Amino acid sequence: MHDLTFPLRWRVALVAPALAVFLAFWLLPMAALVQLSANGHFIATYRALLTNGRYMTSLVQTVLLCAAVTLATLVISTTCGLLLARREFMGRRAVVALLTFPLAFPGVVVGFMVIMLAGRQGLIGALALRFTGERWVFAYSMAGLFAGYLYFSIPRVIVTVMACASKLDTSLEEAARSLGASSWRVTCDVVLPALAPGLVAAGAVCFATAMGAFGTAFTLATDIDVLPMTIYTEFTLNANMATTAGLSIVLGVVTWGVLTLARSLSGASVAATA
DSSP states (O other), rough: OOOHHHHHHHHHHHHHHHHHHHHHIIIIHHHHHHHHHHHHHHHHHHHHHHTHHHHHHHHHHHHHHHHHHHHHHHHHHHHHHHHHHHHHHTTTHHHHHHGGGGGGGGGHHHHHHHHHHSTOOOOOHHHHHHHHHHHOOOTTSSSHHHHHHHHHHHHHHHHHHHHHHTTOHHHHHHHHHTTTTOOOOHIIIHHHHHHHHHHHHHHHHHHHHHHHHHHHHHTTSSOOHHHHHHHHHHHHHHHHHHHHHHHHEEEEEHHHHOOOHHHHHHOOOOOOOO
């Protein structure tokens, strides 16, 4: 009997810290947010949020922007990641270091870099003024925010693609080539399906990170209406705590839904490639 209870105690001791962190930093704050957002009228409060044109426009714009960033990131990162994982060339490590360097930058720094590139005194504007006579400024728009999100999303996905590509079974590719398949067909029919679970997971993380990104949006927030900025405005300028909490829950639910969908698709991809 003693031998059976001793491992159980160890299991409880090992799980307890994780449960404490989960309770303190997720469950209790989420419960407080739900209670605050309900404001005594749960259904009426969320009905008002979901039928408010400004809030829903902000949500839709945020989802579309993050989806576009995720798609562009996957295309660019898959191309670069496969090249870096499978080709040895002089300066390869330096290139990998430079591509992953933005992981060290907070969102505010990324936003400032976008301003230096495409702001009113930015490099792109100066070059455009010199060659076309018109200054191009897009740092303070959705295009600028897209560039900023893309900048800090690419390194995360490149690292994932390189890790997945290093574990691929090259014998399958050799077999496809021996049967006369072109490099393009090998990539489409062998490489990409094998990378699919990793790409789905990386895309979901990329989308979730962009959905909640605040620092870059705050730095560039002149004409940008995305949900994190809407939540910030309601909290700081209007002191509308119930709306702030409700919009935070909506943002979390949408992000959780995408992550759940990606998890199911990732499982389906694994089954399909098995």
